[in-house]
Amino acid sequence: MFSIGDLARDTGCKAETIRYYEQIGLMPEPARSAGNQRRYTQRHRDRLHFIRHARSLGFTIDDIRELLSLSDDEHRDCSAVDALARRHRDAVTARIESLMTLRRELDRMIGECGGGEVGQCRIIEVLRDHRLCESGHPLA
Amino acid sequence: MFSIGDLARDTGCKAETIRYYEQIGLMPEPARSAGNQRRYTQRHRDRLHFIRHARSLGFTIDDIRELLSLSDDEHRDCSAVDALARRHRDAVTARIESLMTLRRELDRMIGECGGGEVGQCRIIEVLRDHRLCESGHPLA
DNA sequence: TCTTGAAGCTATAGCCGCTACAGGTATTCA
DNA sequence: TGAATACCTGTAGCGGCTATAGCTTCAAGA
Numbered sequence: 001m002f003s004i005g006d007l008a009r010d011t012g013c014k015a016e017t018i019r020y021y022e023q024i025g026l027m028p029e030p031a032r033s034a035g036n037q038r039r040y041t042q043r044h045r046d047r048l049h050f051i052r053h054a055r056s057l058g059f060t061i062d063d064i065r066e067l068l069s070l071s072d073d074e075h076r077d078c079s080a081v082d083a084l085a086r087r088h089r090d091a092v093t094a095r096i097e098s099l100m101t102l103r104r105e106l107d108r109m110i111g112e113c114g115g116g117e118v119g120q121c122r123i124i125e126v127l128r129d130h131r132l133c134e135s136g137h138p139l140a
Numbered sequence: 141m142f143s144i145g146d147l148a149r150d151t152g153c154k155a156e157t158i159r160y161y162e163q164i165g166l167m168p169e170p171a172r173s174a175g176n177q178r179r180y181t182q183r184h185r186d187r188l189h190f191i192r193h194a195r196s197l198g199f200t201i202d203d204i205r206e207l208l209s210l211s212d213d214e215h216r217d218c219s220a221v222d223a224l225a226r227r228h229r230d231a232v233t234a235r236i237e238s239l240m241t242l243r244r245e246l247d248r249m250i251g252e253c254g255g256g257e258v259g260q261c262r263i264i265e266v267l268r269d270h271r272l273c274e275s276g277h278p279l280a
Numbered sequence: 281t282c283t284t285g286a287a288g289c290t291a292t293a294g295c296c297g298c299t300a301c302a303g304g305t306a307t308t309c310a
Numbered sequence: 311t312g313a314a315t316a317c318c319t320g321t322a323g324c325g326g327c328t329a330t331a332g333c334t335t336c337a338a339g340a
Contacts, residue, residue: 155317
């Protein structure tokens with residue numbers, strides 16, 4: 001049996017986080033010691049590893065809830081898993097693209113600033129007037 | 141004089157957001173009509189445009205607070221502005237890189253899943269065991 | 281066996297940057 | 311004048327944790 005601290009050390013997350021996962025129903029309630037402390041099994045440990053791994057890949061808690069429930073039934077067709085992963089990858093791709101647009105614009109602003117006084121600073125000037133932007137980054 | 145709705149339409153943000161900016165001290169308190177409604181000047185409008193533009197480039201509220209305060213003094217040296225912008229660009233770059241690492245790993249997982257049953261699904265398998273990851277994405 | 285310090289417990293509030301109510305008042309246009 | 315729309319304040323919620331306060335329990339050493 002593992003204490004909450006064992007699991008925390010093992011997965012690199014904090015005890016508070018594990019309690020939080022329990023509270024939102026992502027981790028099942030474990031057994032308790034005589035003194036009311038949580039006592040986990042290997043199954044709990046595996047589940048927490050799964051959760052942390054999926055989180056580290058950027059899946060949302062709701063995604064993970066679904067992945068866990070899908071993975072429960074070994075004989076189910078895995079197309080739903082596949083679809084969820086693809087959806088997430090596409091969202092990551094979109095996010096990368098929008099960040100690259102931002103970076104292009106930031107680079108341009110920084111490159112055009114030749115030092116000197118704030119009154120002539122290109123960065124401030126561009127921030128004051130979106131029409132000076134070239135990359136068409138969205139204002140919203 | 142502009143109403144809060146005028147400013148909202150003009151900048152593409154919601155009236156609630158403008159009131160929020162006032163509440164946190166990012167926008168100054170405007171004058172009020174006889175009936176206690178906010179009445180803005182062109183200066184307010186410019187400031188809000190600046191804020192929204194900087195937000196759309198990913199600057200945090202605190203960054204923007206500093207940019208605004210730096211931009212107040214036209215004769216100040218703009219190196220602080222430059223440094224802030226570079227710092228932000230570097231953070232964006234780091235974020236892009238970490239998202240690209242994620243995407244590589246997601247792509248690999250998705251590519252290896254050949255359909256079939258959940259029991260053989262590579263996506264689930266990888267999520268269960270981080271050692272199956274190649275890209276070395278951070279677990280934390 | 282006793283002590284002490286670390287680890288655990290619950291409950292609650294805070295982080296960011298908004299957004300969404302609820303329940304009331306002001307303004308505007310026909 | 312009346313109806314529709316906009317605006318007001320105050321509060322709570324989103325996601326995914328993190329931090330605190332004030333307590334109890336556990337485990338290792340003397």
